[in-house]
Amino acid sequence: QVQLVQSGAEVKKPGASVNVSCKASGYTFTTSYIHWVRQAPGQGLEWMGLIDPSGGTTSYAQSLQGRVTLTRDTSATTIYLELRSLRSEDTAVYYCAREWRDWAMDSFDIWGQGTMVTVS
Amino acid sequence: DIQMTQSPSSLSASVGDRVTLRCRARQNIRNYLNWYQQKPGKAPQLLIYAASSLQSGVPSRFSGSGSETDFTLTISGLQPEDFATYYCQQSHNTPRTFGQGTKVEMK
Numbered sequence: 001q002v003q004l005v006q007s008g009a010e011v012k013k014p015g016a017s018v019n020v021s022c023k024a025s026g027y028t029f030t031t032s033y034i035h036w037v038r039q040a041p042g043q044g045l046e047w048m049g050l051i052d053p054s055g056g057t058t059s060y061a062q063s064l065q066g067r068v069t070l071t072r073d074t075s076a077t078t079i080y081l082e083l084r085s086l087r088s089e090d091t092a093v094y095y096c097a098r099e100w101r102d103w104a105m106d107s108f109d110i111w112g113q114g115t116m117v118t119v120s
Numbered sequence: 121d122i123q124m125t126q127s128p129s130s131l132s133a134s135v136g137d138r139v140t141l142r143c144r145a146r147q148n149i150r151n152y153l154n155w156y157q158q159k160p161g162k163a164p165q166l167l168i169y170a171a172s173s174l175q176s177g178v179p180s181r182f183s184g185s186g187s188e189t190d191f192t193l194t195i196s197g198l199q200p201e202d203f204a205t206y207y208c209q210q211s212h213n214t215p216r217t218f219g220q221g222t223k224v225e226m227k
Contacts, residue, residue, distance in 0.1 A: 037164075037218075045221075047215050105211065108164070109166050111164060
C-alpha cells in the first residue's frame with residue numbers, strides 16, 4: 001500500500017543539525033511532491049517546505065530559509081530533511097506528507113508516522 | 121502568507137450531536153481548502169479536499185462547504201471516534217497555511 005515511513009526520534013544539542021528521512025513506497029515516487037510539516041508540543045501544524053522528487057525543485061517557509069534543506073534520492077525513493085542551527089523552539093514532531101492532486105486542487109493524502117526531534 | 125482562522129478553538133459535544141466547525145481565510149482562496157482530523161499521538165488524516173469533496177474512506181457524516189473566504193466542516197451525528205482536533209488548510213498559495221485547530225471534546 002502507499003506509505004511514507006520516517007526515521008526514528010532524535011535528541012540534539014542547541015546549534016547542532018538533524019537529518020530526518022522519509023521513505024516512500026507503493027506509488028511512483030517522482031509523480032507526487034512531498035511536503036514537510038512540523039508540530040511543536042501542544043501546538044498546531046506548521047508548513048516547512050516542499051520538494052518535487054522528479055527534478056529536486058524545492059520551496060521553503062520564509063521563517064526557515066537558510067536553515068532547512070530538502071533533498072531526495074530517487075533510487076532509494078527517499079526524501080531527506082536537514083535542519084541546521086537547532087534551537088529549543090525546533091523541538092517538535094516532524095511529518096512528511098504526500099501531495100495528492102485532483103485537477104488543480106491539492107491536499108496531503110498520505111502522511112508519515114512522524115519523527116520527534118528534541119533540542120535540549 | 122494567507123492567514124487561516126478557525127472557530128471555535130474548542131467545543132464540547134455529545135455523541136449524536138451535529139457539530140459545525142468554521143474556517144476563515146484572510147483572502148479569497150476560491151475552494152482551495154482542505155480539512156484534516158488529528159488524534160493525539162497520530163499524524164493528521166485528510167477528511168475533505170477542495171472544500172467539499174469527501175476523501176475516499178471517510179464516513180459520509182463528514183461534509184464540507186463554503187468558498188472564497190468562509191468554510192465549514194459539519195459532522196452529522198458525532199461518533200465516539202470523532203473526538204479529535206480538526207485543522208483547515210489552504211492550498212491556494214505557497215506557503216501552505218493551516219488554521220490553529222478546533223478541538224472537539226466530549227461533553
